[in-house]
Amino acid sequence: MPTGPQIILLLKLLVLCVTALLFASLIALLLRQPRLHGHINTVFFALTMLTVAGFEALLQFVDVRASFDEGTRKALTTHLWFSIPSALLLPAMIISGKMRRKRLHLALAAVFSALWAGTVITGMRLPH
Ligand code: HEM
Secondary structure: OOOHHHHHHHHHHHHHHHHHHHHHHHHHHHOOOHHHHHHHHHHHHHHHHHHHHHHHHHHOOOOHHHHOOHHHHHHHHHHHHHHHHHHHHHHHHHHHHHOOOHHHHHHHHHHHHHHHHHHHHHHHOOOO
16 A cells, blocks of 8 residues: 555656646647647546546545644645645536637636646645
């Protein structure tokens, strides 16, 4: 069974990988390829949801917080305040994109971008 720090390290790598996909999808938009943007983000959505589900499952067996001091526990809580709302917004991003509700999609994208930036910044600061 992996240790708490190993799980955090794996989580960081996965967050970096899916963030690279998100950037690729934005480049596709700049190249005026909205369908490619949609395809890349469908993969982004699936991988992010798998990561969240996998992490939740692992937490049933490993108490990641057990090896953390008080400061680190607070840092993890701050991180979850960004990552959980980001994950909750993702289905709405997919649906608004696929239904071509452009104004709604762009409004959600603004909120999602801020939350995802928070997820990455607070996630990378977690010790492992
Ligand atoms: C973060 C910044 C994002 C921006 C600025 C953005 C912007 C856009 C724009 C301008 C379109 C074209 C809309 C149209 O012409 O009707 C689009 C389409 C789409 N977006 Fe996004 N988006 C973002 C993130 C996401 C995310 C996170 C997802 C999914 C997880 C997503 C999924 C889609 C899908 C599925 C489409 C439809 C593609 C198609 O035409 O087949 N987008 N997005």
